[in-house]
Amino acid sequence: xxxxxxxxxxxxxxxxxxxxxxxxxxxxxxxxxxxxxxxxxxxxxxxxxxxxxxxxxxxxxxxxxxxxxxxxxxxxxxxxxxxxxxxxxxxxxxxxxxxxxxxxxxxxxxxxxxxxxxxxxxxxx
Numbered sequence: 001x002x003x004x005x006x007x008x009x010x011x012x013x014x015x016x017x018x019x020x021x022x023x024x025x026x027x028x029x030x031x032x033x034x035x036x037x038x039x040x041x042x043x044x045x046x047x048x049x050x051x052x053x054x055x056x057x058x059x060x061x062x063x064x065x066x067x068x069x070x071x072x073x074x075x076x077x078x079x080x081x082x083x084x085x086x087x088x089x090x091x092x093x094x095x096x097x098x099x100x101x102x103x104x105x106x107x108x109x110x111x112x113x114x115x116x117x118x119x120x121x122x123x124x125x
Contacts (some may be wrong), residue, residue: 017064019074024048065091 008014028048031038038044046052065072101107 013060013063017057017061020060021050021053021099024056026052029057030055 024044024047026048027038027044029042030044031041031048047056062068065076
């Protein structure tokens with residue numbers, strides 16, 4: 001026991017939120033092989049999708065909470081979401097902007113005045 005942190009979980013519980021999603025995604029990739037190595041079982045393919053595998057990892061991480069009460073959930077989870085919200089919004093905005101540019105065709109319109117040869121010849125060697 002480390003004095004500043006109290007009772008810490010063992011290594012199996014500590015690494016499970018990271019290792020279990022990796023294993024599930026690997027099994028999901030293998031389950032999608034054309035030879036169907038696991039038979040016609042779709043559960044590996046379902047749990048192997050990244051969103052579902054990460055959700056299972058999140059559930060494993062809840063076992064690491066010292067207390068499973070409203071204060072811990074709203075405090076810690078809320079603080080984590082608040083810290084990640086800007087990153088999620090910027091990533092989503094960039095993806096939406098990229099999709100709008102590709103669907104509208106404005107990218108090719110903007111590229112017309114700049115032939116590819118001018119980019120290559122103007123780059124320093």
